[in-house]
Amino acid sequence: AQSVTQLDSHVSVSEGTPVLLRCNYSSSYSPSLFWYVQHPNKGLQLLLKYTSAATLVKGINGFEAEFKKSETSFHLTKPSAHMSDAAEYFCVVSYTGGFKTIFGAGTRLFVKA
Amino acid sequence: DVKVTQSSRYLVKRTGEKVFLECVQDMDHENMFWYRQDPGLGLRLIYFSYDVKMKEKGDIPEGYSVSREKKERFSLILESASTNQTSMYLCASSQTLGLENTIYFGEGSWLTVV
Numbered sequence: 616a617q618s619v620t621q622l623d624s625h626v627s628v629s630e631g632t633p634v635l636l637r638c639n640y641s642s643s644y645s646p647s648l649f650w651y652v653q654h655p656n657k658g659l660q661l662l663l664k665y666t667s668a669a670t671l672v673k674g675i676n677g678f679e680a681e682f683k684k685s686e687t688s689f690h691l692t693k694p695s696a697h698m699s700d701a702a703e704y705f706c707v708v709s710y711t712g713g714f715k716t717i718f719g720a721g722t723r724l725f726v727k728a
Numbered sequence: 729d730v731k732v733t734q735s736s737r738y739l740v741k742r743t744g745e746k747v748f749l750e751c752v753q754d755m756d757h758e759n760m761f762w763y764r765q766d767p768g769l770g771l772r773l774i775y776f777s778y779d780v781k782m783k784e785k786g787d788i789p790e791g792y793s794v795s796r797e798k799k800e801r802f803s804l805i806l807e808s809a810s811t812n813q814t815s816m817y818l819c820a821s822s823q824t825l826g827l828e829n830t831i832y833f834g835e836g837s838w839l840t841v842v
Contacts (some may be wrong), residue, residue: 647829656819658732658833667827705771709829716831718771 617642621719629727631665634678634693636722637707641687646687653721659705663707665689676700678720701726730755732834734819740840747806750836751819760802761820761831762786762794771818777802778824810842 622637627717640646647666663674670682674718689706706719735750753760761776763786773786775794783794791813795803802821806813819834 649830651833656836656838658734658835659820661830661832664830707831709831716773720770 617644617646617708617710617715619706619716619717619719621704621706621722623722624720625723625725627725627727628696630698631695634691634696634700634706634724636691636706636724638689638691639687640689640706640717641706642708642710644710646681647709648682648710649707650674650678650689650691652709654700654702654704662704663689679706696724696726698726698728700724730832731823732819732832733788733818734834734837736837737830737835741806741809742841743810743841745809745841746842747751747809747839749804749806749817749819749839751804751834752800752801753802753819753821753832755821755832756799757821757823757825758834759822761822761825762792762802762804763820764788764815765818765836766815774804774817784840802834806839808840811838811841814841815839 618641623659648687649664650662651674653659663672665672673679690720703721703723731754733752759778762774763771765771774786777783777796793805816835818829822831
């Protein structure tokens with residue numbers, strides 16, 4: 616069965632320090648993997664996506680993620696957190712042309728001044 | 729730029745009212761979706777459509793219906809609103825073209841049923 620697990624429900628970092636948001640998936644197929652960000656009272660904005668090209672994917676706002684098939688992971692990183700990064704982040708797995716989409720439970724990122 | 733527009737951002741409706749949530753996308757996408765998002769429950773798929781006049785039930789279709797008369801527009805209908813339908817509703821669209829299946833979301837519609 617397909618599933619997505621975001622390993623941390625909350626992550627707190629200080630401004631200027633690295634960010635790591637962890638995501639593991641299980642799949643019998645080669646999925647498409649995405650990270651979305653949701654700021655308060657807003658929709659989900661696409662940060663980056665992996666669709667079987669390069670395993671290191673660069674996204675917007677300095678975020679990147681590395682697809683590791685052996686570990687079935689797709690962790691999101693950023694070298695230096697900014698206050699504006701405080702939001703909720705969703706790891707998403709999609710199969711069969713987007714008709715089967717599984718959302719992680721979300722990780723809320725707090726950034727301390 | 730990709731654009732999914734939900735015309736109503738905040739609504740307050742009374743129990744038993746009929747509610748329409750409208751969504752328009754300007755990307756000529758074939759697929760459109762309605763989700764609801766609740767604290768602790770995440771995003772849950774209500775309905776989706778892969779073509780004009782076509783619709784498929786998602787995980788929680790009870791109490792909802794949808795309409796897709798034009799490719800760019802996908803409406804969610806609450807025939808008789810109830811308080812347990814108070815939620816944030818998200819519309820989304822996607823294109824199925826080879827490996828491209830990115831889902832694009834609207835800004836969300838906050839519905840309160842009193």
